[in-house]
Amino acid sequence: MRPTHPDELRAAARHIGAAIGRRRILTAAGAAAVLAFTTNLPGSAHAAAADAAALKADPFTLGVASGDPQPSSVLLWTRLAPRPYEPGSGLPRGTYTVRWEVAHDARFTRVARRGTATAHPEVHHSLHVEVTGLDPDRVYYYRFRTGTWLSPVGRTRTAPARDARVRELRFAAVSCQAYHDGYFTPYAHLAAEELDAVFHLGDYLYEYAVNATGGARAYTDRRLPTRFNRETTTLEDYRLRYGLYRTDPDLQAAHAAHPFVLTWDDHETENNYAGGDPENDVPPEEFLLRRAAAYRAYWENQPLRMPQRPTGPDMKLYRRLHFGRLAQFDVLDTRQYRSNQAYGDGWQVPGPESQDPARTMTGERQERWLFDGWQRSDARWNVVPQQVVFARRRDVPSDAHRLSMDAWDGYPASRDRVLAGARAAGVENLVVLTGDVHVGYGFDLKEDWDDPTSRTLGTELVATSISSGRDGADRPANWETLTRANPHLRYYNGRRGYLTVTLGEEAARADFRTVPAVTVPGAPIGTAASFVTLAGDPGLHPA
Known part of the structure; x- marks a missing residue:
């Protein structure tokens, strides 16, 4: 789907604004409807699966990250972007299967959890993987893989147990x-x-x-x-x-x-x-x-x-x-x-x-x-x-x-x-x-x-x-x-x-x-x- 020109977005916004009154704030549903013209959301459109093996450039140019640590889980992030300075980041519209691993050591000899996730074009091929079943107050290492490409290794840490006495x-x-x-x-x-x-x-x-x-x-x-x-x-x-x-x-x-x-x-x-x-x-x-x-x-x-x-x-x-x-x-x-x-x-x-x-x-x-x-x-x-x-x-x-x-x-x-x-x-x-x-x-x-x-x-x-x-x-x-x-x-x-x-x-x-x-x-x-x-x-x- 082609990108919508900013003037078209403004016109769509004004159309919705006229329907609810010029001085009333645009509702969340209204804004989401306008954005749907250009991006949709996963589940509202079904992009075809793409072949990750065909990727000719490193898709992990933006690195990796983790966030919001809980006692038994962490959130892992990455975004596939072979050419991040271009619209679309150099990826054709399609979904990509990405494998992830969480390990006790940086060499991944003792893997604690692993799985797969799907990178959707509707969210710019970003991944938000909530990994559960981890031990509290523990350092872990993580990485992603798609096709022949392997991401950098990240280091994260779970929070202590809710009732733990932390020094x-x-x-x-x-x-x-x-x-x-x-x-x-x-x-x-x-x-x-x-x-x-x-x-x-x-x-x-x-x-x-x-x-x-x-x-x-x-x-x-x-x-x-x-x-x-x-x-x-x-x-x-x-x-x-x-x-x-x-x-x-x-x-x-x-x-x-x-x-x-x-x-x-x-x-x-x-x-x-x-x-x-x-x-x-x-x-x-x-x-x-x-x-x-x-x-x-x-x-x-x-x-x-x-x-x-x-x-x-x-x-x-x-x-x-x-x-x-x-x-x-x-x-x-x-x-x-x-x-x-x-x-x-x-x-x-x-x-x-x-x-x-x-x-x-x-x-x-x-x-x-x-x-x-x-x-x-x-x-x-x-x-x-x-x-x-x-x-x-x-x-x-x-x-x-x-x-x-x-x-x-x-x-x-x-x-x-x-x-x-x-x-x-x-x-x-x-x-x-x-x-x-x-x-x-x-x-x-x-x-x-x-x-x-x-x-x-x-x-x-x-x-x-x-x-x-x-x-x-x-x-x-x-x-x-x-x-x-x-x-x-x-x-x-x-x-x-x-x-x-x-x-x-x-x-x-x-x-x-x-x-x-x-x-x-x-x-x-x-x-x-x-x-x-x-x-x-x-x-x-x-x-």
């Missing part, structure tokens, strides 16, 4: 990897770390154009196709952009080394969109069609389980993971359900619009799900991986300060409800993980933001970007102003890198890992700062 858990937090801003060097170092999991907090890709030389990468020995030199808006655009990002060798190494737990932010779709409200002035039905395309491509290219598969412009990404009795992770989606930004977005003086108690960052259903999970939690640490800065963050130390309307500062009533929900549930060791802002922060979460001596309710750790913002600086230009304006800000650094966190029964340690540059490849890694927070005594202290 230590070590994970990383990453965010914001703009391809055009530099090399993914931090991922090369992350791949060598000893970790139980990696939490990706959003902006896995950027919708902005990437020129022929790769932006700040300044390629001199290669040229990227001109199809990347435009903003992503269609399903084909987003699919191609994931093909570009996933060919990066450092990103592939990190995915092959550790299971990832992912949530998105805005750039996987469009900068600073809010629920059904786009950044730009386009009809809502047109934006919801774009969101449906972005969500579809996101699921196709990430190690996510079947409950996360989208329906039209909707995708339930918030979910809960347990690592024994040591930690409960409540992964949030603060982008899909939020109220529109107050005062037109940006940094603004707070007022009645932003302080409206009806405003929400999470939506009512997700908020209730979070509180119910806390009420049932018996974990030592309750960790909340999410997207945007949670703590209050004034721009200047005066009453004339402004706040970011895109962060939780633009939704203070929603933040107050979250902190009240944690207190009501008796959550003593709250850790919020954040991305988005391309810097590393460490915050104490205060009961009263205006009183530095008030009770500390938890800790927020903000992971800097992998590459977004280019090289950065140890002390950005506003370092002194921001630290004076926010006494609860314990750490601020503007270099690229990632965050590692080691949870124990008595304390949590955070190490801010940074590189001096991403605009040239191969930079070394170092630890810019380390902090600890004690169980039962929240707040950051230098390690």
Whole structure:
């Protein structure tokens, strides 16, 4: 079936929009119906089986990945793409049988599980294999095979049993990897770390154009196709952009080394969109069609389980993971359900619009799900991986300060409800993980933001970007102003890198890992700062 031109998609969206009313949001069923004109879903169309033995080029150019570890299962991912920079990735329309193996050792002499899966053209020949019957808290190795081609070997790990007493858990937090801003060097170092999991907090890709030389990468020995030199808006655009990002060798190494737990932010779709409200002035039905395309491509290219598969412009990404009795992770989606930004977005003086108690960052259903999970939690640490800065963050130390309307500062009533929900549930060791802002922060979460001596309710750790913002600086230009304006800000650094966190029964340690540059490849890694927070005594202290 031929690809549909963007103008035809817009016309179809407008037709559906007219049927439901110009000002009403396009329904999930409507968006799915429009997408069905170009892609369908497995089961709604029956592509003929293709001969994998006829593949003349390596179909595993995007590597392998695993995600969302459970005590007895892991999710394995790959996508067949012999030519990932081309529409269709160089595969004819057809289904391909792929064999997979999970073993106790990297040489696959002791295979634990094996099976077959079908790569469908309707989901861009991606595979999401849920392997069950595994032992808890165990390292496994996995690989795929189709025709004569064998994938790289991946390493993954199951979670501990739900009731297990876990002495230590070590994970990383990453965010914001703009391809055009530099090399993914931090991922090369992350791949060598000893970790139980990696939490990706959003902006896995950027919708902005990437020129022929790769932006700040300044390629001199290669040229990227001109199809990347435009903003992503269609399903084909987003699919191609994931093909570009996933060919990066450092990103592939990190995915092959550790299971990832992912949530998105805005750039996987469009900068600073809010629920059904786009950044730009386009009809809502047109934006919801774009969101449906972005969500579809996101699921196709990430190690996510079947409950996360989208329906039209909707995708339930918030979910809960347990690592024994040591930690409960409540992964949030603060982008899909939020109220529109107050005062037109940006940094603004707070007022009645932003302080409206009806405003929400999470939506009512997700908020209730979070509180119910806390009420049932018996974990030592309750960790909340999410997207945007949670703590209050004034721009200047005066009453004339402004706040970011895109962060939780633009939704203070929603933040107050979250902190009240944690207190009501008796959550003593709250850790919020954040991305988005391309810097590393460490915050104490205060009961009263205006009183530095008030009770500390938890800790927020903000992971800097992998590459977004280019090289950065140890002390950005506003370092002194921001630290004076926010006494609860314990750490601020503007270099690229990632965050590692080691949870124990008595304390949590955070190490801010940074590189001096991403605009040239191969930079070394170092630890810019380390902090600890004690169980039962929240707040950051230098390690």
